[in-house]
Amino acid sequence: MKLPLDENKLIYMQIAEAIEDAVISGELSEGDQVYSTNQFARLYGINPATAAKGINLLVEEGILFKRRGIGMFVAEGARNMIISKRKKQFIEDHISKLIREAEKLNITKEDLIDIIRNYEGGDK
Amino acid sequence: MTYAVECKNISKHFGKTTALSHINLNMEKDKIYGLLGRNGAGKSTLLNIVTAQTFPDDGEVKIFGESPYENGRALRNICIVKENGMFLKDVSVTGALDIASSFYNNWDKKLAERLLIEFQLDKRKTYRNLSLGMKSQLGIIVGLASRAPITIFDEPYIGLDAAGRQLFYDVLIEDYMENPRTIILSTHLIDEVSNLLEDVIILNKGEVMLEGNSEDIKNKAFYIRGTKDRVEKHISGKKVLSKEEFGNTMAVAIFDSISDNEIRAMELDDLAISSIPLQQLFIFLTGGKMIKRGDINE
Numbered sequence: 001m002k003l004p005l006d007e008n009k010l011i012y013m014q015i016a017e018a019i020e021d022a023v024i025s026g027e028l029s030e031g032d033q034v035y036s037t038n039q040f041a042r043l044y045g046i047n048p049a050t051a052a053k054g055i056n057l058l059v060e061e062g063i064l065f066k067r068r069g070i071g072m073f074v075a076e077g078a079r080n081m082i083i084s085k086r087k088k089q090f091i092e093d094h095i096s097k098l099i100r101e102a103e104k105l106n107i108t109k110e111d112l113i114d115i116i117r118n119y120e121g122g123d124k
Numbered sequence: 125m126t127y128a129v130e131c132k133n134i135s136k137h138f139g140k141t142t143a144l145s146h147i148n149l150n151m152e153k154d155k156i157y158g159l160l161g162r163n164g165a166g167k168s169t170l171l172n173i174v175t176a177q178t179f180p181d182d183g184e185v186k187i188f189g190e191s192p193y194e195n196g197r198a199l200r201n202i203c204i205v206k207e208n209g210m211f212l213k214d215v216s217v218t219g220a221l222d223i224a225s226s227f228y229n230n231w232d233k234k235l236a237e238r239l240l241i242e243f244q245l246d247k248r249k250t251y252r253n254l255s256l257g258m259k260s261q262l263g264i265i266v267g268l269a270s271r272a273p274i275t276i277f278d279e280p281y282i283g284l285d286a287a288g289r290q291l292f293y294d295v296l297i298e299d300y301m302e303n304p305r306t307i308i309l310s311t312h313l314i315d316e317v318s319n320l321l322e323d324v325i326i327l328n329k330g331e332v333m334l335e336g337n338s339e340d341i342k343n344k345a346f347y348i349r350g351t352k353d354r355v356e357k358h359i360s361g362k363k364v365l366s367k368e369e370f371g372n373t374m375a376v377a378i379f380d381s382i383s384d385n386e387i388r389a390m391e392l393d394d395l396a397i398s399s400i401p402l403q404q405l406f407i408f409l410t411g412g413k414m415i416k417r418g419d420i421n422e
Binding site: 011012047092093 | 342
């Protein structure tokens, strides 16, 4: 069976995000070996060069590192790196959108904060 | 660098019809290429020239640096699987595989036998008694088991059902990883193969319209949707493939690079951005509107 991909997004970005998600969720710990290019290619039914592009993106960011002849591993501090990157993205994507939509609906920032504070569900 | 396939300025005419016009292409060793084009775009003519089955009127082909014409050694490096059969009518499936195994140096007998079982193809049947789908199965088995350094599939699956095609794709990618080789897939089923391709070549009216890494191409093809004035503001100067308006909303397909900053600015203006799947991009590019090569390749 093949895992599904979103055809509206670049494949190598989806591979990189899948690895990041596994590190955030704890499925992959720092120091763990990551699936090989070929395993990703098989899993998603994609060209191995595309899978390699996704993995290399994370190597460049220092989230993964290569052990020659063995494979790719999750770097020390990777989880924090991913989380701070995602936090930045979260603020840029979601928070700015939320505030703009609230402005359209005449919800003040104070009201918005109250709404978030009183929102049922989603609390840890 | 020696390329697996090198086409230098190839032209071919049939009577007054120009089938190919000044084709320049280099295909690297051990990559999977998608050769895409509409009916009559020149795909099969090009492949017939690459495999030395037709002479070009002009230009030169090289296979691993050698001319393939009357060159047995070069031709043993190429396996081409076509939609319309390749075997003598009275040869059995076993006989056809025997002939192929004697021709290709890297023939993988185990893979051929495994595929016979997976496709449930009757080895004793003669070629003339095979259905269209079974002929395609046999062609695919030969193509994959040949392990030829250059393996070409020219619309290999007429009559083959979806499960059979999926089996082909799965075995192709798996065997390619263990035994990398140059693979050229010429097909109209772009959605099905797009994830398998490393590079894409689009032929249109006998010319190379677009070539490049498939993810890089996809990274330049976007749908953008939002209110009309804002869309227009953000796409000014970009190459637009298609534009549609409904009321105050505008949806455009563009083929141009967009920086992260531009994406952010578009998102701040409530524009929705998504990638265009390869098949849809192909339709935009070859769908009849006149787009010259210079318009899309910088």
